[in-house]
Amino acid sequence: PQAPDNGESAVPDAPAAAPGVPQLPPDQVMLTLRTPDQEGSTGQPIFTAVDAGGRTSVFVFIRNQSGIVDNYDLRVEGLPEEWWTIFPNTVYLVPYGTAGNYEQEVEVVLHPPRAADAEARPWAFNVVVLSKAHNAQASSPQGTLTIHPYTDIESELTPDRATGRRKATFELAVANRANARTGVDLVANDDEGVCDIQCPEPQVVVEPGETVTMPMVVHAPKRILVGRPLDRRLQVSAQPMAAEQPGIPKLATFRQKPYLPWWLAPIVPLLIIAGVLAYILWPRTVTVPELTKVQGTLAAQKLLDNAHLKLNPQIIQKVVKGVPAGKIYDQSPAAGKKVKKDSQVTIAIAQAAGGGAAVVPDVTGGPPATADTKLRDAKLALGAISPQPADPQGKIASQIPVKGTKVTPGTAVNVFEAVAKPATNGKGKKDAAGAGAGAAAGAAKAAGGPVIVANIAKQDMQKGASTLSQEGLVPQPKNTFAAQKPGTVVGTDPVAGTKTTKGADVTVLISVGYPRLAYDDFNNVLMADGGTGKKLPAVTKGTTGFVDPTWSPDGKTLVYRGATGPNGTSPLFVIDTTKKDATQAQITSGSDDLHDPTFAPNRKGDLLAAIRVKPLPSGGSDGDLCFLRLNGTQQVQPNCITDPQWNLGHRIAWSPDGTKILVFGIQAAATTPPATPPTTPPAAPALSTFGLVEYQSALPFSADQNQWGQGKPATDVSTPGKGVIDASFRPDGKQIALVANTDNDTGSFHVFLTKPTDLLMAKAKALPTGACDASWRPDGGELLIAAFQPQCPSNSLYAIARVDPANPTQVNQIVAQGIDPAWQPVQVATAPPLPSQQPGP
Numbered sequence: 085p086q087a088p089d090n091g092e093s094a095v096p097d098a099p100a101a102a103p104g105v106p107q108l109p110p111d112q113v114m115l116t117l118r119t120p121d122q123e124g125s126t127g128q129p130i131f132t133a134v135d136a137g138g139r140t141s142v143f144v145f146i147r148n149q150s151g152i153v154d155n156y157d158l159r160v161e162g163l164p165e166e167w168w169t170i171f172p173n174t175v176y177l178v179p180y181g182t183a184g185n186y187e188q189e190v191e192v193v194l195h196p197p198r199a200a201d202a203e204a205r206p207w208a209f210n211v212v213v214l215s216k217a218h219n220a221q222a223s224s225p226q227g228t229l230t231i232h233p234y235t236d237i238e239s240e241l242t243p244d245r246a247t248g249r250r251k252a253t254f255e256l257a258v259a260n261r262a263n264a265r266t267g268v269d270l271v272a273n274d275d276e277g278v279c280d281i282q283c284p285e286p287q288v289v290v291e292p293g294e295t296v297t298m299p300m301v302v303h304a305p306k307r308i309l310v311g312r313p314l315d316r317r318l319q320v321s322a323q324p325m326a327a328e329q330p331g332i333p334k335l336a337t338f339r340q341k342p343y344l345p346w347w348l349a350p351i352v353p354l355l356i357i358a359g360v361l362a363y364i365l366w367p368r369t370v371t372v373p374e375l376t377k378v379q380g381t382l383a384a385q386k387l388l389d390n391a392h393l394k395l396n397p398q399i400i401q402k403v404v405k406g407v408p409a410g411k412i413y414d415q416s417p418a419a420g421k422k423v424k425k426d427s428q429v430t431i432a433i434a435q436a437a438g439g440g441a442a443v444v445p446d447v448t449g450g451p452p453a454t455a456d457t458k459l460r461d462a463k464l465a466l467g468a469i470s471p472q473p474a475d476p477q478g479k480i481a482s483q484i485p486v487k488g489t490k491v492t493p494g495t496a497v498n499v500f501e502a503v504a505k506p507a508t509n510g511k512g513k514k515d516a517a518g519a520g521a522g523a524a525a526g527a528a529k530a531a532g533g534p535v536i537v538a539n540i541a542k543q544d545m546q547k548g549a550s551t552l553s554q555e556g557l558v559p560q561p562k563n564t565f566a567a568q569k570p571g572t573v574v575g576t577d578p579v580a581g582t583k584t585t586k587g588a589d590v591t592v593l594i595s596v597g598y599p600r601l602a603y604d605d606f607n608n609v610l611m612a613d614g615g616t617g618k619k620l621p622a623v624t625k626g627t628t629g630f631v632d633p634t635w636s637p638d639g640k641t642l643v644y645r646g647a648t649g650p651n652g653t654s655p656l657f658v659i660d661t662t663k664k665d666a667t668q669a670q671i672t673s674g675s676d677d678l679h680d681p682t683f684a685p686n687r688k689g690d691l692l693a694a695i696r697v698k699p700l701p702s703g704g705s706d707g708d709l710c711f712l713r714l715n716g717t718q719q720v721q722p723n724c725i726t727d728p729q730w731n732l733g734h735r736i737a738w739s740p741d742g743t744k745i746l747v748f749g750i751q752a753a754a755t756t757p758p759a760t761p762p763t764t765p766p767a768a769p770a771l772s773t774f775g776l777v778e779y780q781s782a783l784p785f786s787a788d789q790n791q792w793g794q795g796k797p798a799t800d801v802s803t804p805g806k807g808v809i810d811a812s813f814r815p816d817g818k819q820i821a822l823v824a825n826t827d828n829d830t831g832s833f834h835v836f837l838t839k840p841t842d843l844l845m846a847k848a849k850a851l852p853t854g855a856c857d858a859s860w861r862p863d864g865g866e867l868l869i870a871a872f873q874p875q876c877p878s879n880s881l882y883a884i885a886r887v888d889p890a891n892p893t894q895v896n897q898i899v900a901q902g903i904d905p906a907w908q909p910v911q912v913a914t915a916p917p918l919p920s921q922q923p924g925p
Contacts, residue, residue, distance in 0.1 A: 105214070105219075105220065105221050106218075106219070106220040106221075107220060107221060107222065108150075108215055108218060108220045108221065108222040110222075111149055112149055112150040112215070112218070112220075112222070113146065113147065113148060113149055113150065113154075113156070113213065113215065113222050114145070114146070114147035114149055114187075115144065115145070115146055115211070115213060115222050115223070115224045115225075116144070116145045116224065116225065117129075117130045117142055117143070117144055117145075117211060117224050117225055117227050118130060118142070118143050118145070119131075119132050119141075119142055119143075120141055120142075120143070125143075125145045127225060128225060129225050129226040129227065129228065130142060130225070130227045130228070131227075131228045131230070132194070132227070132228070132229055132230070133229070133230040133231070133232060134194060134195075134196065134229065134230075134231060134232070135198075135231075135232045135234070136196055136197065136198045136199070136202045136204070136231055136232065136233075136234055136263050137196075137197060137198025137202075138195070138196075139193055139194070139195045140193075140194050140195075140229075141191050141192065141193050141194070142191075142192050142194065142211075142227060143189050143190070143191055143192070144158065144189065144190050144192055144211045144224060145187065145188075145189045146158075146175055146177065146187060146188055146189075146190065146213060147177070147180055147186060147187035148177035148178065148179055148180055148186050148187070149179075149180045150179065150215070150217070150218070151179050152179060152217055153176075153177070153178050153179065153217070154176075154177060154215050154216065154217040154218070155174060155175070155176050155177075155215075155216040155217070156174065156175050156177065156213040156214065156215055156216070157173065157174050157213065157214040157216070158170045158173050158174070158175070158190060158192075158211060158212070158213050158214075159173070159211075159212050159214075160192060160194075160209055160210070160211055160212070161209060161210050161211075161212050161223070162207065162208050162209030162210060163194070163196075163207060163209045163229065164201075166197075167194060167195060167196045167197070167202075168192060168193065168194050168195070169192075169193045169195065170190060170191075170192050170193075170211075171190070171191065171193075172190065173190075175188045175190060192211060194229055196229075196231050198234070198263075199263065200260070200261065200262065200263055200292040200293030201263075201293070202231050202263045203231065203263050203264070203292060204231050204232060204233035204234075204262075204263045204264035204292075205230070205231065206228045206229070206230045207228065207229045207230075207231065208226055208227070208228055209226075209227050209228075209229060210223040210224050210225075210226060210227065211223070211224040211227070212224070231263065233262065233263060233264030234262050234263060234264070235262050235264075235266055235324045235327075236260070236261035236262040237258065237259070237260060237261070237262070237266060237268055237290070237322060237323065237324055237331070238258075238259045238261055239256060239257065239258050239259070239320075239321075239322040239331075239334055240256070240257045240259075240334065241254055241255070241256050241257075241300075241318075241320050241334035241335070241336050242254065242255050242257075242336075243255075243336070244335075244336055244337065245336065245337045245338075245339060246302075246336070246337075246338060246339070247313070247338075247339040247340075247341055248304075248338070248339075248340065248341065249304075249307065249308075249340065249341050249342075249343060250303060250304050250307065250340075251301055251302060251303045251304065252301075252302050252338045252339075253299050253300070253301050253302075254299070254300045254301075254302065254318070254320075254336055255297060255298070255299055255300070256270070256283070256297070256298055256299075256300050256320060256322065256334075257295055257296070257297045258270075258288060258290055258295065258296045258297075258298075258322045259290070259294075259295040259296075260290035260291060260292055260293065260294055260295070261293075262292055263292050264292055265289055265290070265291050265292065266289070266290055266292075266324050266325075267287055267288070267289050267324065267325040268287065268288050268289070268290060268322050268323065268324060268325065269286070269287055269322070269323055269324075269325055269327075270283055270285070270286055270287065270288065270320070270321075270322055271320070271321045271323075272300060272318065272319070272320040272321075273318075273319055274302075274316045274317060274318050274319070274338070275316070275317040275319075276316070278305040279302050279303060279304060279305065279316055279318075279338065280302070280303040280305070281300060281301070281302050281303075281318070281320075282300070282301045282302075282303070283298060283299075283300050284298050284299070285298075287325070300320065302316070302318065302338045304316070304338070304340045307343065308340055308341070308342040308343065309342065309343050309344060310342060310343070310344045310345075311342045312342065312362065313339045313340060313341050313342065314339070314340045315337050315338070315339050315340075315424070316337065316338045316339075316340060317335065317337060317424070317427075318335065318336045318337065318338055319333040319334070319335060320333060320334050320335075320336070321333040321334070322334075330400065331400075332400055332414060332415075332416040332430055332432060333416060333430075334416075335416065335417050335421075368424070368425045369422045369423060369424055369425065370391050370392050370393060370422070370423065370424075370425050370427075371391065371420060371421070371422060372391070372393065372415075372417045372418065372419055372420065372421045372422075372423055372429060373387040373388065373390075373391050373393075373419060374419035374420075375387065375388075375412050375415045375419065375429070375431055376412050376413060376414065376415060376419075378412065380410065380412075380456060380460070380465060380466060381395070381399075381412065381431065381433070381465055381466050381467055381468070381496060382452055382453065382456045382466050382469075384412060384431060385468065385469055385472075385474055386474075386476075388429055388472075389472065389473040389474060392425045392426060393423070393425075393426065393427055393428070393429050394426060394427070394428045394429070394472045395428070395429060395431065395468045395469075395472065396428040396429060396430040396431070396468070397467070397468040397470065397498055397546045397547055397549070397550035398430070398544060398546050398547050399430070399431055399432070399433055399467055399468065399496045399498075399546075400414070400430065400431070400432035400433070401432070401433050401434075401435050401492075401494070401495060401496060402432070402434070402435060403434065403435050403436070403437045404434040405437075407434035408434065409434055409435055409436035409463060409465075409493045409494030410433060410434065410460070410463075410464070410465035410494045411433065411434050412431050412432065412433055413432055413433070413434050414431070414432040415429060415430065415431050415432070416429070416430045417429065433465055433494060433496050434494055435492045435493065435494035435495060436463070436492060436493035436494045441490040441491060441492065441493075442462055442463045442464055442490070442491055442492070442493045442495065443462065443488060443489070443490055444462070444464065444483075444485050444486065444487055444488065444489040444490075444491060444495075444497055445458050445459070445461075445462050445487060446483075446487035447459060447480055447483055447487075447497065447499060448480045448481060448482060448483060448487075448499075449479065449480065450479065450480060451476065451477055451478060451479065451480070452466065452469050452474060452476065452478070452480065452499065452501075453476070455480055455483075455497075455499055459497055463493040463494070464491070464493065464494065464495055464496070464497055465494060465495065465496045465497070466496065466497060466499065467496030467497050467498035467499070467546075468496075468498045468499075468546075468550065469498075469499055469500075469501065470498070470499075470500050470501070470549070470550045470553035470554060471500075471501065471503065471553045471554045471556065472554070474501065475501055478501035478502065479501060479502045480499045480500065480501055480502075481500055481501060481502040481558045481560075481589075482499070482500045482549075482558060482559055482560050482561060483497055483498065483499045483500070483561075484497070484498045484500075484545055484546055484549055484559075484561050484594075485497060486561055486563070498546050498549070498550070500549060500550075500553045500558060500559055501553075502558055502587065503553075503556050503557065503558055503586055503587040504586070504587055505585060505586060505587035505588070506585060506586060506587070534583040534584065534585060535555055535556055535557060535583070535584055535585065535586055535588070536581060536582070536583055536584075537552070537557070537576055537578050537579065537580050537581065537582045537583075537584060537590055538551050538552060538555060538580060539580035539581070540552065540573050540576065540580070540592070541573055541574065541575050541576075541580065542568070542572060542573065543572070543573050544571065544572065544573070545561065545571050545572065545573055545592065545594045548573040548592060549561065549573075549592050552576075552590050552592070556586040556587065557584070557586070557587070557588055557589075557590045558587065558588065558589045558590065559590055559592045560589050560590065560591050560592065561592050561594055562591050562592065562593055562594065563594050563595075563596045564593045564594065564595065564596065564863075564865075565595075565596065565597070565598050565599065565614075565615070565861065565862075565863060565865060565866075566593070566595035566596075566597070566598075566615070567595075567597075567598065567615040567616060568595040569595065569597075570595055570596050570597045571594065571595065572594070572595045573592055573593065573594060573595075574593040574594065574595050575593045576590050576591060576592055576593065577590070577591040577593065578590065597613070597615055598613060598614035598615030598616075599614050599639070599861070599862060599907050599908040599909070599910040600612070600613065600614055600620060600908040600910075601613070601614040601617075601868070601884070601898065601899070601905060601906070601907060601908070602623065602633040602635060602642060602905070602906045602908065603633065603884060603899060603902040603903065603904055603905040603906065604630060604631045604632070604633060604644070604902065604903060604904050605881060605901065605902055605903070606629060606631060606881070606903070607626070607628070607629060607630070608622050608623070608624045608625065608626065608628075608630050609622065609623040609624045609630045609631070609633045609642065609644050610622050610623065610902065611623055611661075612898060612899055613898075614861075614868075614886075614898065614907060614908070615886075615898070616898070617897070617898030617899055623642055623644075623659060623661065624644075624668065628646070628647040629646070629647040630644050630645070630646055630647065630657070631644065631645050631903070631904060632644055632645040632679060632680050632681060632904050633904060633906055634681050634682050634683050634692070634906055635683060635906055635907070635908050635909050636683050636689040636909075637683060637684075637685050637686065637687070637689040637909055638689050638909075639908045639909050639910040640660060640661060640662050641658060641659070641660055641661065641689070642658070642659050642661055643656055643657065643658050643671070643681045643683070643692060643714075644656070644657055644681070645657075645678065645679060645680075645681065646670070646674075653674045653675055653676070653677035654674060654677055654678070654679070655670050655671075655672050655673060655674040655676070655678075656670070656671050656672040656678055656681055656692075656694070657669065657670055657671065658671050658714065658717060669717030670719065671712075671714065671717065671718070671719055671720060672712065672719060672720065672721075672722065673719065673721075676696060676710075676721075676722055677696060677697050677698065678694040678695065678696055678697075678710060678712075678722060679694065679695045679696075679697055679707075679733070680694060680695050680733070680734065680735060680736055681693070681694040682694065682735070682736040682737075682738065683738075684738050684742055684785050685738055685740055685742065685815075685909075686742055686784075686785040690713050690714040690715075691711065691712075691713055691714075691785055691787055692711070692712050692713075692714065693709060693710065693711055693736050693738065693745060693747075694709075694710050694711075694712065694722065694736070695707045695708070695709065695710070695732050695733055695736070695747070696708045696709075696710045696722060696724050697733075705731075706731050707731050707732035707733045707749075708724045708725055708726055708727055708732060709724065709725045709727070709732055709736075709745070709747060709779060709789075709792070709795070710722035710723060710724035710725070710789070711723045711724075711786075711787045711788070711789055711792075712787065713787045723787060723788065723789040724789060725779070725789045725792060725793075725794070725795075727794055727795050728752055729751070729752050729794065729795070730749040730750070730751065730752060730777050730795050731749060731750045731751070731752060732747050732748065732749045732777065732795075733747075733748055733749070733750075734747070734748035734809060734810065734857075735747070735748065735810050735811070735812075735857055737810075737811040737812055737813055737820075738813070739813050739817065739840065740813055740815060740816070740817040741784055741817065742781075742784035742785035742786075743780060743781055743782070743784050744778060744779070744780055744781075744840075745778070745779045745780075745792070746776045746777070746778055746798060746811045746843075747776065747777055747779070747795075748774065748775075748776060748777075748808075748809050748810065749774065749775065749776070749777035749795065749797075750773065750774045751773045751774070751801065773801050773802075773804060773807075774801065774807045774809070775797055775798070775799040775800060775801035775807040775808050776797070776798045776799045776807075776808045776811055776822075776843065777795035777796065777797060777798065778795060778796055778797075778798035778843075779792040779793065779794075779795050780792065780793065781793075798843045799822075799824075799843050799844065799845070800826065800844055800845070803826070805825075805831070806824075806825055806826045807824060807825070807826065808822050808823065808824040808826070808843075808845075809823050809824065809833060809856070809857075809876065810822070810823035810856070810857040810858060811823075812858055812859045812860050812867075813840065813860070814860045814864045815860060815862060815863070815864050816864055817840065818839070818840075819837055819838070819839065819840070819864075820837070820838060820839070820840045820843075821835055821836070821837055821858045821859075821860065821867055822835070822836045822837075822838065822843075822845065822848065823835060823836075823855055823856065823857055823858055824836055824845070826845065827850055831874070831875065832854060832872060832874075833854065833855060833856055833872055833876055834850065834851060834852070834853050834854045834855055834872065835850075835851040835853045835855050835858050835867065835869065835887075835892075836848040836849065836850050836851070837849045837851065837889060851887070851889065851892040852892055852893060853867075853869060853887050853892050853895065854871060854872025855869035855870060855871060855872050856869075856870045856871075856872055856873060856876035856882065857869065857870050857905075858870075859905070859906065859907060860907075861886075861907055862907055862908075862909045862910055862911060863911070865888070866886050866887060866888050866889075867886070867887045867888075867889060868884065868885075868886060868887075868905050868906075868907055869884070869885055869886075869887055869895075870882035870883075870884055870902075870903065870905060871883040871884070871885055871895070871897075880903075881901040881902055881903055882901070882902065882903055883897050883899070883900060883901070884897070884898055884899035884902050884905045885897045885898060886898060
């Protein structure tokens with residue numbers, strides 16, 4: 085309910101006292117209210133909330149201050165009598181200050197029903213006591229009970245069948261069984277998508293307890309001059325706006341009548357031919373079996389196969405009170421309905437309420453019965469089996485969701501059986517007799533010729549995979565980072581339109597969204613969606629100068645540099661991003677002054693490299709490479725390499741095997757290294773001599789500075805004003821991205837791709853992508869860049885963008901202003917979308 089627009093409070097006034105009953109003077113009795121979370125009564129109005137159909141309590145404190153013994157009867161005014169219970173509802177109190185019980189606290193249980201009458205809004209109430217000694221009453225301070233809204237929409241489409249030559253009219257009734265006004269989306273279509281279905285409004289608002297009835301007029305696409313009536317199957321759904329799961333559609337049939345019946349054809353042979361065709365093409369109907377009484381979807385699919393019907397792979401799943409997880413609680417069309425042969429039947433399966441997540445097991449390699457047992461043991465349900473009709477002895481080749489996915493208990497897992505491939509007769513010709521046992525139908529289809537891969541992009545993953553399976557192909561789901569909605573098919577391999585053979589595997593690329601992006605704006609560490617750039621809650625809050633974020637290898641923890649202190653130094657902080665109210669912890673002393681912390685890609689995720697900046701006696705500062713191993717949230721000491729030959733700064737790049745580190749450096753003659761080198765040679769040649777310095781260790785991921793020795797130049801540092809300022813190893817170690825200006829005289833830095841063994845860039849490929857730093861997406865599919873600015877200044881914010889190395893001219897900006905961007909290192913194989921939740925890395 086919306087607040088009144090006249091400036092008044094949305095909380096109603098307290099109910100008036102009962103007429104005709106005198107009021108006790110205020111000093112005769114003390115009467116206050118409190119909620120369970122209050123330690124004591126304050127005498128002020130109270131506020132509490134409850135779900136319709138739920139329970140909550142308030143406590144009323146009564147003190148007899150009248151000077152005589154008195155009995156008090158209690159009741160609640162302002163709420164219907166059946167909404168509250170008081171125990172005890174009568175109290176006996178002696179006068180205040182005498183021996184005995186002169187005061188008492190009583191619990192009032194409020195339990196509004198789950199019904200439209202329990203309107204979702206604030207309800208004002210008082211607790212009233214009636215003094216038997218004085219035959220007068222007193223009221224407590226006002227209480228406000230806010231009842232939360234819920235949704236319960238029912239719809240009915242009548243009649244089941246309507247006829248007409250060009251149009252037919254149906255009536256849709258939408259009933260709101262809930263306690264709040266509900267907006268309802270109306271969606272109507274036919275099986276072929278050719279009819280024009282008109283409704284007065286695409287959305288309606290239904291008041292609680294009310295039913296809205298409206299006409300739906302269906303127009304046929306064209307006339308049928310001569311022929312037979314054509315049945316057009318209609319599906320109409322009415323569901324609350326922004327509902328996470330689609331409702332089960334209501335079905336009806338528009339029978340389009342011809343203007344002239346078929347038997348008016350003037351020639352007898354044509355009548356005979358028409359009769360034969362009518363016999364062949366006449367719509368055959370079957371009866372929908374009862375599916376809500378069988379145990380699981382395997383039994384339901386057997387019933388549908390026997391009835392020549394198909395199970396809709398898009399199974400409705402939601403939590404239903406009182407229904408065990410995995411149980412079929414509804415179906416559409418309903419049992420007993422007459423439908424066309426091979427029609428789809430949609431089922432709804434109950435999911436468990438709460439209780440954590442279930443892990444999807446690997447059910448490939450065996451028959452459906454074995455998969456059903458494994459899924460039941462994992463508190464999950466077997467979904468649709470494709471292709472249909474299912475082969476009870478068939479071998480399951482793939483599944484959705486894939487193994488290891490965490491889902492809600494009771495979730496249905498769709499499976500796809502292997503399809504027999506065409507056999508050859510020794511001369512390269514196809515032979516249907518080569519099909520295995522239990523797959524004769526598939527073998528027959530396999531001999532029918534090549535199959536063209538269907539275009540299933542933008543479809544739901546379950547529907548798209550089922551489409552391929554019904555065509556005799558075997559879908560192999562593969563998760564991928566993509567900007568499309570998680571759970572949506574991005575594409576296939578081979579691509580749509582490709583000719584292939586029956587039984588061939590087709591990789592189905594399924595979007596899991598993008599990993600998150602951490603960056604800073606010189607004041608705070610911020611977060612954004614890596615695909616869309618949508619801002620997410622900030623990691624730090626304030627204006628205290630948090631910068632240089634780096635992710636732990638498991639994508640859960642962030643380490644970043646804190647505010648610069650009075651002496652110009654900065655400590656490092658760590659925070660767990662998986663906890664909603666996590667607080668940061670300081671892990672180094674501010675006097676260490678560590679910059680650019682970078683996690684090593686080791687399994688433990690406890691090793692960091694950083695640059696220590698220390699002042700020089702002669703003025704300026706020097707940067708050294710340091711290592712520190714985290715110990716929870718405790719402060720640790722860095723182990724640093726004193727390297728007089730190089731003044732280090734900017735980004736640090738770990739090799740995936742942990743044996744090499746590349747870091748930007750300026751030769752020791754420089755006194756104060758900028759975050760990036762100057763693009764034009766300064767007066768002192770040494771200041772313009774820069775590049776990447778390499779450190780190597782025989783012991784991978786060592787935190788011992790002695791293991792790494794002294795740094796050596798890894799890139800060409802012979803040309804003043806030209807060199808490499810940044811590097812990023814691709815996660816598989818097969819390629820490295822370098823940011824350099826070695827191919828031009830303008831000082832413009834951009835991205836080069838080469839092998840890690842070619843740091844001198846003899847065979848490097850230059851991308852037309854101006855950048856000041858670059859880092860690989862966790863799966864190596866894209867680069868994250870800070871777009872180029874002249875001289876790459878360290879005190880400026882950059883546009884942060886995604887670049888696909890295969891299409892480098894397409895730059896997708898995701899953050900308008902930021903610096904120090906870092907992908908969350910979530911692996912796509914371990915971050916599949918949940919069918920009943922919003923996905924995210």
